[in-house]
Amino acid sequence: MEFSYHIEGGDFSKAGLASSEVKKILKQLNVSASVIKRVVVALYEAEVNVVAHAYEGDVRVDIAPERVVVVVEDRGPGIPDIPLAMQEGYSTASAAVREMGFGAGMGLPNMRKNSDELNIESEVGKGTKVTMLTRFNP
Amino acid sequence: MVLQEIAKMLDAEVVCGQEQINKNIRHAFAADLMSDVLRLDTSEMLLITGLANVQVIRTAEMSDIWCILFVRGKQVTPEMRALAENCGITLLQCKQSMFKVCGELYQAGLLPLY
Ligand SMILES: Nc1ncnc2c1ncn2[C@@H]1O[C@H](COP(=O)(O)OP(=O)(O)O)[C@@H](O)[C@H]1O
Ligand SMILES: [Mg+2]
Numbered sequence: 001m002e003f004s005y006h007i008e009g010g011d012f013s014k015a016g017l018a019s020s021e022v023k024k025i026l027k028q029l030n031v032s033a034s035v036i037k038r039v040v041v042a043l044y045e046a047e048v049n050v051v052a053h054a055y056e057g058d059v060r061v062d063i064a065p066e067r068v069v070v071v072v073e074d075r076g077p078g079i080p081d082i083p084l085a086m087q088e089g090y091s092t093a094s095a096a097v098r099e100m101g102f103g104a105g106m107g108l109p110n111m112r113k114n115s116d117e118l119n120i121e122s123e124v125g126k127g128t129k130v131t132m133l134t135r136f137n138p
Numbered sequence: 139m140v141l142q143e144i145a146k147m148l149d150a151e152v153v154c155g156q157e158q159i160n161k162n163i164r165h166a167f168a169a170d171l172m173s174d175v176l177r178l179d180t181s182e183m184l185l186i187t188g189l190a191n192v193q194v195i196r197t198a199e200m201s202d203i204w205c206i207l208f209v210r211g212k213q214v215t216p217e218m219r220a221l222a223e224n225c226g227i228t229l230l231q232c233k234q235s236m237f238k239v240c241g242e243l244y245q246a247g248l249l250p251l252y
């Protein structure tokens with residue numbers, strides 16, 4: 001099964017729409033609550049990153065019987081130093097993002113924690129592609 | 139503690155989700171930073187926050203948190219309320235400061251997550 005969603009950069013009010021839809025779908029498929037939470041928390045963090053750091057993005061979700069793959073691809077500034085960005089507490093988030101309750105530099109580490117495989121590709125000036133795989137029976 | 143007791147003790151208004159008012163709560167976590175909430179593995183808790191925006195409800199939705207208490211007189215907006223109702227999340231709001239609310243709930247026996 002495949003689904004896709006669009007994310008508008010800068011629009012915090014809509015961050016979470018894709019995660020919310022994916023949560024409903026996984027629930028219908030009787031995936032366990034703890035696995036659903038991992039998948040949607042990781043996706044939500046990725047959505048927030050597009051809203052906070054990029055211009056726009058697309059979410060593609062591919063669900064197979066044993067796993068889900070989530071790809072979040074954006075048009076944006078890209079990440080110049082991925083290992084640095086992965087460090088807990090590293091953040092370039094604006095004051096406006098922090099006022100929304102985000103920007104603690106914990107998003108990427110949290111995405112790693114909540115997925116079984118995380119892959120980040122990024123090109124400065126073009127955009128970022130985050131791929132997360134999570135198995136249903138760990 | 140039963141949620142109803144918490145509401146009464148703090149003179150908090152139940153904004154929505156009245157049907158869960160007799161549910162029991164043992165743990166609480168207080169944060170204005172949703173990034174911190176998203177890192178928790180636990181879901182069975184009362185989320186106490188002084189941040190009032192739609193992302194707080196979204197964070198609770200993704201984290202399976204079913205009850206949020208807004209402190210410092212922060213008002214739940216109609217958009218927040220609609221989303222919370224949709225997700226089955228109970229919202230309470232009270233006027234006291236974060237410090238006072240946490241102190242009172244701790245004294246009344248609510249447990250911290252860590
Ligand atoms: N999609 C993205 N596009 C550009 N930069 C990003 C993106 N995602 C993350 N980053 C960079 O990585 C940093 C760390 O991300 P994260 O761990 O989610 O923390 P936060 O979003 O709180 O800053 C961000 O501050 C930003 O500099
Ligand atoms: Mg982030």
